[in-house]
Amino acid sequence: MKILFVGDVVGRPGRLALSRRLDRLVDVHAVDLVVVNGENAAAGFGLTVDIAKELFDLGADVITTGNHIWDKREIIPCLDSFPALLRPANYPPGTPGRGSGIFATAAGIQVGVLNLEGRVFMNNLECPFRAADELVEELRRKTPVILVDFHAEATSEKVAMGCYLDGRVSAVVGTHTHVQTADERILPGGTAYITDAGMTGSRDSVIGIRKELAVERFLTQLPVRFEVAKRDAVLCGVLFDIDENTGRAQAVRRILEEISDSD
Structure with a gap:
């Protein structure tokens, strides 16, 4: 079976890229399930209810x-209303929303999706490795096909998570840093891995933000109001081919689709 993971959608340019390329990618690669990271889809920071619905309408299954x-605070009380909208699982008990779930393809194949957040250079959360132990075991009772979105800053932490979960999940895909890495591979235990899926948004930018604003902040060290860049959008992602019976990855392929301003 094929799972397409789309890297962090940044603002309206990212949503437009998704609208112009996702259907074709699904058709060309016979994709069974589409997972989209949408945490930056609303003007580059956060997610609203309407934009979550838009991503689902564009073809995101999860x-x-x-x-x-x-x-965007409006989404917080609604997290429990969207079973296919996940937040990182290693937030404290009682946090709104859910961090994992089982989702069925059109053919009825059960796929587990787990969302985790790293701690290096990020929030002081519960240990993502220990959270993975508990939740992967729970998901494996229902399906051998499991994809993990590990939203983390440090490459070392992402690689460590891939090694830690090798043989227990089908794929570990890193998000958050918005730059697609070239280290996609299948680990010895059969788990597909990539450090970062990349970004779906403006390439003419600093990780999705207008480059002159990002440079100004670095130069002055003063607060600068960031705005999403608009030109030369790309869709970045990863295509996984998974054996639905064993959960082992058979292939992993980076996806990079360029969308010109005249497209």
């Missing part, structure tokens, strides 16, 4: 997120 899920 939306994963990360530390920016809390930036």
